Amino acid sequence: MQSEQRDDVAERVRKVITDAGVTQREFARRIVMDPSKLSRSLGGTRRFTAAELARIAATGGVDAGWLLGTAPTAAPARRPRTAGPAGTAGASLEGGRPLQIIRETVRLIAEHGFHAVRVQDIAAACDTSTAAIHYHFPGRGDLLEAAVRWCMDEDTARRAARVADAADAADELRQLIELQIPRTPQQRWQWSVWLDLWAEAARSTAVGRLHADYYRQWRTTVADVIRRGIAEGVFRLADPAAAALRLTALIDGLATQVLAAAPDSPGAGPDDMHEALTAYVDATLTAH
Incomplete structure (x- = not known):
């Protein structure tokens, strides 16, 4: 009986996703849930938590009781007011x-x-x-894990949009590097979040796993670009994985110095970071 109830809940969640008109992964992003957890729950190998069902109901605009099978129809849930990016009450916010x-x-x-x-x-x-x-x-742990996952997804989406029109692998790597330099208030804001979450990752097993997974994906992205550059002849022969590890570590260290330094500190600004990274890539990767 419990298995049948779980299947019914999964079927209703599938309907909510279909009605939302988005992919399963995008819906997972909107409800701030690990896509693999959503997939396992829909497949019947994992049970949805009450908080997850609440987020699904709120995002899909359906009654939570209907998801659980305790209400007869998928009547729209009463939606609370949402806020815009600056916290302005009343503005509509996707998700x-x-x-x-x-x-x-x-x-x-x-x-x-x-x-x-x-x-x-x-x-x-x-x-x-x-x-x-x-x-x-x-709990606060649930909030932190969701915040880390959202930051990861947003960063991945920005990278994909930035390199979409790159001319070659060398241009793509330059675009990825530029995206990591904390020039604008938005970029400094993003780095401030990452630094704080890194410190928390060192204390939290769950967040630490997310952090490790994200960095594995980020280094793989850089390594793939370097590998393509070698094949295109714009980069010299190198071990792509080792080169990606060194470059991403250098990016992290330089960005931390930029954020920690006073705005007018000589040798520690965004332009200095860009110059150092460009020089490093030219010295270690660029084919001459």
Whole structure:
């Protein structure tokens, strides 16, 4: 009987995803859920948690009781007010309340650091109650893990958009490097979040695994670009994996120095970081 109920819930979730008109992976991003967990839950090898079903209902605009089979119809759920990127109440935000909570959590982490951010602060930023925050994310650990996953997905999407029109592998690598340089307030904000989450990853097994997975993907992306560049003749022969490890480590170290330095510190600005990375790539990779 429990297996049949689980299948029924999975079938209703599939309908919500279909009605949303997006891919399963995109829906997972909107409800801030690991895509592999969503896949296993839909396949019947994993049970949806109450918080996940709440986010699915809120994002899909259906009644949570209907998802569980305790309500007869998929009546639209009463949607709370959402906020825009700057926290302006009343503005529509794609993805609904869960994604708004995550975006505001990430913004507050960037401004104050994770351990200084309280659930009350997040609730105030979202113009809602702490009970509503806990409804979607029962604990601070759930919030942090979701925030890390959202940052990872956003960073991956930005990289894909940036290199879409690259002329060759060398141009693609230059585009990837430029994207990592904290020039704009937005880029500095993103790096501030990453640095704080890195520190938390060292203390949290769950976040540490996410961090390791993300960096494995990031280094693989860089290694693939280098491998293509070697085949195209724009890069010299090298071990792509080792070269990617060294380059990504250099990017991290230089970005940290840029963020930590005063704005007018000589030799520690975004242009200095760009010059150092360009020189490194020319000295170690560029075919002459």
